[in-house]
Amino acid sequence: MKLYVVSDGPPSLAVRMALKALDIPYDLVDVDFIAMEHMTDDYAKMNPQKEIPVLDDDGFYLSESIAILQYLCDKYRPDSNLYPKDPKQRAIVNQRLCFNMAFYYGSIAPYVMAPIFFDYKRDPVGLKKLNIALNVFETYLKRGGTKYAASDHLTIADFPLISATICLEAIDFSLKDYPLIEQWYSTFKSEYPELWEISEGGMKVISDFEKNPPDMSNFSHPIHPVKKN
Missing domain, CATH: 1.20.1050.10 (Glutathione S-transferase Yfyf (Class Pi); Chain A, domain 2)
Incomplete structure (x- = not known):
């Protein structure tokens, strides 16, 4: 699993906190916002919105931090009270x-x-x-x-x-x-x-x-x- 982030981006930080709280191992990939690495064609293959963060879960690409948070809980920690089932x-x-x-x-x-x-x-x-x-x-x-x-x-x-x-x-x-x-x-x-x-x-x-x-x-x-x- 890889997470593409920008160091000061609040959505990136939210996902990083969730990954740590859920104890899910992953590789952190820094995206240079000022160098416009998120605006490249290669990045757009992962996220056509060209926004950060993006999760790469073994070739499954997911953008939008809220969707990522929900996905991580549903797939990897379905019984966690971080995302209650009720x-x-x-x-x-x-x-x-x-x-x-x-x-x-x-x-x-x-x-x-x-x-x-x-x-x-x-x-x-x-x-x-x-x-x-x-x-x-x-x-x-x-x-x-x-x-x-x-x-x-x-x-x-x-x-x-x-x-x-x-x-x-x-x-x-x-x-x-x-x-x-x-x-x-x-x-x-x-x-x-x-x-x-x-x-x-x-x-x-x-x-x-x-x-x-x-x-x-x-x-x-x-x-x-x-x-x-």
């Missing part, structure tokens, strides 16, 4: 996974990550969307009354939510107005230090890029406007 419990996990992709990280990435790599600015509209997403997550934690995002125990729903939240820590965004998120985040760090170590490494890379933006002058993208140094 329909209602699993539905909550699936909902949190979708919430992160479409709403939570969907608000964090444009505000934090895009301005680091592309010619975007952090503006009041982006900040408002981010705070709306944080408020919703805070509400889920309050209504659920659980220690983790979807249960009183860790599930695969926590991995992408954690790896999204590291982006905020990387730019020193305070979570003081969101005490339940702050508590959930610190609880994960203290209870799962070996998993946190994976996300912390990515967070430090993002933090370094925030302070010293990478040279993207030779980078080209079909949609995003590229910074010119």
Whole structure:
């Protein structure tokens, strides 16, 4: 099994945490985002979306981190409580996974990550969307009354939510107005230090890029406007 990743990519970090938590052996393959290795024809054979990560399970190629998380549990650890079998419990996990992709990280990435790599600015509209997403997550934690995002125990729903939240820590965004998120985040760090170590490494890379933006002058993208140094 091989996992193609980018070192600071939250979706990549989420899958790496799951593989470690599930104790599944694999080879890590770093993809150089700035060198555009993900935009090559060879990479497109694995993932026509040309996005990262991609799982290669003995010639079975799977993209989209949520699908990868679900697949790993279903195939290799079907009895793991990281992905519960009870329909209602699993539905909550699936909902949190979708919430992160479409709403939570969907608000964090444009505000934090895009301005680091592309010619975007952090503006009041982006900040408002981010705070709306944080408020919703805070509400889920309050209504659920659980220690983790979807249960009183860790599930695969926590991995992408954690790896999204590291982006905020990387730019020193305070979570003081969101005490339940702050508590959930610190609880994960203290209870799962070996998993946190994976996300912390990515967070430090993002933090370094925030302070010293990478040279993207030779980078080209079909949609995003590229910074010119």
